[in-house]
Amino acid sequence: MRGRFLTAIAIRIEVDTPDASFFAALDEKIRSAxxxxxxxxxxxxxxxxxxxxxxxxxxxLVRAIRAKGLLLFGVQNATPEQQALAEEFGLIQVLVGRDTPVQQARAVSPRRSRLVAQPGNKVIHRHVRSGQLVVAERGDLTIIGSVASGAEVLASGNIHIYGTLRGRAMAGVEGDTNARIFCSKLEAELLAIAGLFKTSETIHPDLRRCNVQAFLEDETLHIERLV
Incomplete structure (x- = not known):
């Protein structure tokens, strides 16, 4: 058995009765991304x-979303009643990030606690090629090189790319809204922080091929140039 990260898209429901405007907004999002x-x-x-x-x-809702060609497989942040309903339509409950319960609590010594708390920062001294996935599960990820189109880099903390970012970069994957993404030259397919994202189609042309940072503010992903 091997474990790995899975990139999934969450559609947040904000009305008890999804109506025509909800599905129109979903159609627009599908067209733009x-x-x-x-x-x-x-x-x-x-x-x-x-x-x-x-x-x-x-x-x-399930039939409409699947009819649009989307691969709907689960729910998150669901109540027990919602979980029971979801199971009737073949949807599983997914626990992510900070919502994942601790399976077993054990007393640990202060020394052991300090060791566990240390971040697992990762530094990669090479280019990340198309199709490759690089993950820093506990801490920051630093790429001394470029990230090719079709490649993915993920980190629970910040991402630093000293090269061109052409693929996908996802920081704060465990829900850290303070995480940031830095790159020397932006040509990304996707930027995401704590689940909020921008695709290449929504990145302003003036920011492309520039040294930038991406961060969250007021639940919106912002990109700004660095001098």
Whole structure:
């Protein structure tokens, strides 16, 4: 058995009865980020709607999303009632980031506690080629080189790329909203921090091929040039 990160897209539900405007907004997002969403694993996020508990509404939602060619497989932040409904439509409950429960609690010595708390920063002294995935599970990721188109780099902390970023970079994958992405030359397919993202289509042309940083502010991903 081998464990690895899986990049999934979460669709956050914010109304108890998804209507035409909801599906219109979803269609627009699919058009603007087709390369990201089509063919990617999809989750429904119920954090904003704990009262969403209609079997008919959920069934309609699941059928509509799958009809758009999206690979819907699970839910997150669901109540027990929502989990039971989701299972009826073949959806699994996914625990991510800070919501994952501790399976076993054991008393540890202060010395052992300090060792466990140390970040697992990772430094890569090479280019990341297309199709490769590089992950820093506990800490920052530094790439001394470029990231090719079709490659992915992920970190629970910050990402530093001393080269051209052409692939996908996802920082704060465990939910750290203070994480940032830095790169010497931006030509990215996707930037994401704590689940909020921008695709190549939504990155302003004036920021491309520049030395930049990406960060979150007011639940929006911002990109600014660095001198």
């Amino acid at each position: 087709a390369n990201l969403m089509v063919g990617a694993p999809i989750l429904l996020d119920f954090e904003k709607v704990p009262g969403f508990a209609s079997r008919d509404h959920l069934g309609e």
